[in-house]
Amino acid sequence: MIVRKKLDISWADVAFGASACLLPGDAQAMQKRLEECWSPAGDAIACLSVRSGFDLLLAALAWPRGSEILVSAITISDMVRIIERHGLVAVPIDLDMDTLAMRPESISRSVTRRSKAIVAAHLFGSRMPMEPIVEVSQRHGLLVFEDCAQAFSGDGYRGYPESDVSMFSFGPIKTATALGGALLRVRDADLRNTMQAVQLNYRPQSQWAYLRKLFKCAALKLLSGRLPYTLFVAGCAALRISHDAVIGRAARSFAGLDLFRAIRHRPSRALLLLLRRRLTRFDTRTIAGRVAAARVAVDHMPGIDRPGGRAAFHTHWVFPVRSGSPNRLMRRLWQAGFDATRGASSLYVVPPPAADPGLAAAEAVRVMDSVVYLPVHAGVAKRDLARLGRVISEFHGATPLADEGYAQFTSRFRARS
Numbered sequence: 001m002i003v004r005k006k007l008d009i010s011w012a013d014v015a016f017g018a019s020a021c022l023l024p025g026d027a028q029a030m031q032k033r034l035e036e037c038w039s040p041a042g043d044a045i046a047c048l049s050v051r052s053g054f055d056l057l058l059a060a061l062a063w064p065r066g067s068e069i070l071v072s073a074i075t076i077s078d079m080v081r082i083i084e085r086h087g088l089v090a091v092p093i094d095l096d097m098d099t100l101a102m103r104p105e106s107i108s109r110s111v112t113r114r115s116k117a118i119v120a121a122h123l124f125g126s127r128m129p130m131e132p133i134v135e136v137s138q139r140h141g142l143l144v145f146e147d148c149a150q151a152f153s154g155d156g157y158r159g160y161p162e163s164d165v166s167m168f169s170f171g172p173i174k175t176a177t178a179l180g181g182a183l184l185r186v187r188d189a190d191l192r193n194t195m196q197a198v199q200l201n202y203r204p205q206s207q208w209a210y211l212r213k214l215f216k217c218a219a220l221k222l223l224s225g226r227l228p229y230t231l232f233v234a235g236c237a238a239l240r241i242s243h244d245a246v247i248g249r250a251a252r253s254f255a256g257l258d259l260f261r262a263i264r265h266r267p268s269r270a271l272l273l274l275l276r277r278r279l280t281r282f283d284t285r286t287i288a289g290r291v292a293a294a295r296v297a298v299d300h301m302p303g304i305d306r307p308g309g310r311a312a313f314h315t316h317w318v319f320p321v322r323s324g325s326p327n328r329l330m331r332r333l334w335q336a337g338f339d340a341t342r343g344a345s346s347l348y349v350v351p352p353p354a355a356d357p358g359l360a361a362a363e364a365v366r367v368m369d370s371v372v373y374l375p376v377h378a379g380v381a382k383r384d385l386a387r388l389g390r391v392i393s394e395f396h397g398a399t400p401l402a403d404e405g406y407a408q409f410t411s412r413f414r415a416r417s
Contacts, residue, residue: 001338007217013277016274017178044185044186045186048181049181050184056199069115071118072102073093073349074095074121089353091359092364094361099312102118118144134162134163145165146167151168165187179217203266220250338375338388342373374388
């Protein structure tokens with residue numbers, strides 16, 4: 001079976017990270033070097049994760065309870081948990097699912113006197129144009145937080161210059177992964193200094209905890225070959241265990257942990273060292289290979305609906321398609337030897353505030369209820385991408401795309417109201 005995604009890290013990087021765990025050194029000095037590497041302007045903060053940085057940001061802002069943050073309708077669930085932990089309300093802004101961009105008019109309709117900021121999340125490896133988002137946000141007096149966790153491309157982009165905060169992730173399944181770590185740019189110096197002061201009170205991540213992540217990464221790399229992965233999936237089936245769930249948990253940074261206890265740490269020196277190594281040695285051929293694989297796949301599945309298919313900029317971090325019968329399609333692809341999944345990450349559709357179900361993101365739900373993520377990456381041979389396209393096309397020839405997910409969604413919210 002062809003693995004859904006390969007970790008973007010070499011054996012040499014894993015060995016470097018492991019050796020760094022065993023050597024003493026000054027983590028604070030290493031953090032400063034990494035931050036200067038990311039942004040010579042001096043506005044960067046290195047954190048354990050984007051979740052950690054976002055939590056720091058909201059702690060430093062200390063907005064009144066009940067204040068609202070407008071968020072991309074599709075994001076990871078932990079970002080909403082963090083918003084709610086600070087006594088704030090997440091308000092979803094529906095997306096143009098063809099371009100994965102927020103609609104400025106939807107932002108304007110959702111602004112109230114309690115609105116404080118907007119979180120614009122770039123999805124699936126795409127990058128939405130930020131100019132319209134910044135323009136409408138400035139008109140309404142909102143701060144702009146740019147979530148670039150899925151958007152690192154090695155092209156020098158560090159966030160839109162007028163975004164108040166930009167956040168990049170280097171967690172386990174991200175491009176240029178260091179198995180953790182995040183880099184934020186914070187324009188306001190007072191806000192940045194407050195965040196740094198709060199983070200200094202956190203305990204550092206244990207070097208041994210980071211070493212365990214490296215060992216787990218090594219295990220996943222060994223498993224990612226075609227034969228080992230096929231045997232793994234067969235073994236799970238024999239034991240009546242969902243390989244999809246096992247891999248999903250293994251790839252997540254904080255699975256099974258108390259979220260806030262886990263994220264409120266400073267990054268370890270070993271993580272900082274490895275992240276700096278990954279950034280200074282990043283090879284853009286990683287992105288080029290992924291984009292080339294996506295183009296081959298697209299050529300072999302004409303007419304298939306792909307969220308983000310019209311995005312202006314796309315590196316295809318993941319490759320989602322829509323299906324009227326997503327679970328059946330996923331199982332058909334497993335039979336054909338392709339490890340498709342419905343849960344490539346912790347992404348979900350943000351529910352509307354309980355007080356206003358009319359703010360439900362109907363378009364995002366309609367699309368995400370029908371999404372299947374395909375194993376399209378540089379590690380897949382062209383002949384296999386062609387075969388993948390044939391399986392998809394044949395399946396949809398017999399199973400037309402339908403809006404079953406949207407029907408379920410509308411009935412669900414009618415019941416709530």
